[in-house]
Amino acid sequence: MPEQQECICALATAPGIGAIAIIRVSGKNAIGITNEFFVGKDLNKVASHTVHFGIFRGADKDIDEVLLSVFKAPHSFTKEDSVEISCHGSSFIIQAIMQTLVKNGCRMAQPGEFTQRAFLNGRFDLVQAEAVADLIHADSEVAHRTAFNQLRGGFSDLLAQLREELIHFASLVELELDFGEEDVEFADRDDLRQLIFKIQQQIEQLLNSFESGNAMKEGIPVAIIGQPNVGKSTLLNALFKEEKAIVTDVAGTTRDTIEDTLVLGGYKFRFIDTAGIRETTDKVEKIGIEKSKNALNKAEIVLCLYDEGIEKVFLQNEFAEELSKRKVFWIKNKVDLQEPAEATTDLRISAKNGTGIKELEKQLEKAASEKITGSTILTNLRHFELLSKTNDALNEVLNGLDTGITGDFLAQDIRLSLFHLGELTGTISTDDLLKNIFGKFCIGK
């Protein structure tokens, strides 16, 4: 049996929300890596083709109850050691499990990589293989498209710019190596350091946007706005089914914004309850209004709560610009106190007795699923991983600059970072570097 390749993982079931999801882990130490996070039987000691119940535990907390199917090489789909993790089908759980694996020696599988390994390891005969060929092809094309289409605005521009800068940087170093005997300007180490800092800053920004801004991890920010005493806190309590905010009938009670997260249908929401908004001279309340405006700016979904039509008009006018950029739900509250109203598409609820809350939850889930499709999560994670690797390699370059290692070793890590970035932006070959060198520098005796 040949040595197994590095461990890879990927979601094996269709992305999106389902009752159950299966994450497949395969390759060198697949069982060992999984075992580290499994609270249950020692997987290293169990027989092949057995199923085990236990808890998948992340770095600091339990993630989910899972069923693990263990397959030992060569008796698995890939002919490598494999584990299939059946967890609950929430995107957050899937993401958390895979992130744990990726941070601990696994890497995200390339499109079609399980099949590739299965083939490489002689699992397929030709007839079986041909049946999946088209599928793989489609996979990678979609992967390629999504890499650029499904990203947040500006991301691909940023990547293209990073790529340019890295190529320039790499060619400076290569120039020094291959043409060191000639009359060429050398790569100034301080300039290189500055350039890397700059590139890293951008990469880190992107990484942060995945990590902290990542809706899956932090929750999609939802703001509730409305005039004082329209029932924002009551709505919040209804959603959380507990007393989160102090509810009184004195307008302007909620002065500090309250944040908490809530999981609905597999999606995580971060609710921002806000103080009421109205023109005021009360100093304390004024601060509250400022805070509310800030919260609104942070939100991706806004629940606009009103009682009477005139309040809606006020909010529409006051926040026209902010609301135009966000998913907005208009919600008429206190329907229990009123006559059946005029025809409207707005949601009608009573936060107090629970009318319409179910419908609101449904709407929120729908909005979330539109925002975050399953494949975007995967793409993001893959990008996250590639950017992290690029960043790691650049850190190595910086280390190298600090310890004063020579250009050829700097180049090794630069090449590695280009390689990882290349998986996002399209490969960067040595021909690209040479082309850049020949275009920019006069060399040659």
Added chain:
Amino acid sequence: MFPEYDVIVVGAGHAGCEAAHAAASMGSTVLLVTMNMHTIAQMSCNPAMGGVAKGQIVREIDALGGMSGIISDKTMLQFRMLNRSKGPAMWSPRCQSDRNQFATEWRYTLEQNKNIDFWQEMVTGLIIENDQVKGVTTPLGLKIKSKSVVLTNGTFLNGIIHIGEKNFGGGRVGERASSGITEQLVQIGFEAGRMKTGTPPRVDERSIDFSKMEEQLGDENPEKFSYTDTPHLTKQRSCWISYTNTAVHDELRKGFDKSPMFNGRIQGLGPRYCPSVEDKINRFADKDSHQIFLEPEGWNTVEMYVNGFSTSLPEDIQYNALRKIPGFENVKMFRPGYAIEYDYFPPTQLNLNLETKLVSGLFFAGQINGTTGYEEAASQGLMAGINAHNKVNNKEEFILKRNEAYIGVLIDDLINKGTEEPYRMFTSRAEFRTLLRQDNADIRLTPKSHKIGLASYSRLERVNTKIQNSLNIYNELENLKLEPEEINAKLDENLSSKIKQNITAFQLLKRPELTLNILRSFSPKVQDLLKNYDQESILQTEIQVKYERYIEKELVLAEKMTKLEDLKINPDYDYSSLNSLSIEARLKLAKIKPQTLGQASRISGVNPSDISVLMVHLGR
């Protein structure tokens, strides 16, 4: 008049000489046909061997049992290890050679091999029957039979020399061009193209004022190319450096309207990294000075080579411009620089063993494949010679991989990517250059070459001793403990921080500022450990210890790559039926006929998703 030869080699430049020598040394009967017996192994351009990446190639040729290293060692007049200040993968040996001695030594070497016959005449045609080469034909009407033919025509195929507005046929200045072969090959379906290269003027040493130039000395302790016991240089000649200026550039510009480069008379594409001086000042107009190296052509001549001044401008322009260079005020020119255009065959028409896909037994090596440089040519000649011999004897092809040798990178690039401009090796072309060092070419390649019957047993023994020695030193260093009181004073002296507790010599050696030679100079224990070992093994160990991390890292990457390399595919597979492949990929794959999945992945126009499709379709 002639027997049937195993191998006929056409052309006796760097490629032809290595091809003839390799095939003959392995036991083939060889006929070396050249148009002029006096110009065997001529250095047509600069009198130098090696350089960055090229020096590594010469070491590889030597490790494989080729002769370029040995002959360079015997005929050099200056040696420098370039890039000494960088990591060991960048150390690149380079020598200045005595042009005449180099050629004489090569001819003498070939004459010592009883398997090699010589014939002086042009080859104007190939005998081809049923897509199999059977020999060559000449203007005298000779039909010389052979089982294989290696073509190493250099710049001679329909060569045209340009100097200003004048042009004439020729393969080198003063030598006739060769015709017939291109036409015949094109007729049977080969694709041919034109390339261009150039050479600078040669000048009279007696007319140069060296006081205005910088002297470039050889290394204080000159090393050499060959792993065998070749002589060390005892005395050296210097090179000299000067610079062009705006006055030089102004003179050159006066001839631009007569430049065959700029008026379109030259069609072939020249190398971007070896531009003519007119190209430099034209493309980089803002740069008002370029470096010029003045290199001696030999021990016993006053002729000198003006490196950096390659040109095809009219001779009077060349002369006037040269005289504006500091030190060249009274220069006398021996020969003008010139450009030459010649035929080449895009190398994607070859298999990895350098045999043509269309005609069995026909091999190409050197500039005919679109490369430039003595070292690139010599290495291809060596590989073609080996493979011609193996073909005739029904033995397996001899192919080097990209992670095994620069030669592997070179041939793999040529076959899979082709080349539009003369191809020169750079270290940046090798993705695993940390592994492809000049210090370990013997470890990488000599065992392989011995196995196929080229590198001698004594070479193999040498390598095995080196490997064993450095392994021993490595282990002993790991076990050698040094104490603070013993070495701290000396560490301080060598600007290395003191140690607080015992440390192994191995750990100490990892410090960038320390070497084994420094350690042995102050530690009797280290001195004692090393005293039984040769310097080469010691250096080998030092590199292994100091650069372990980087070497390991590349080994891991290389291992990943070889996984695909090991997946053989049928070269004659019908790609046209695979609709899931992109159309470009289908065409390219059908043309290149890759032998492994790894090779397929490097063909330009074949993208990763195509490879996935292939992987599934091309079952074993």
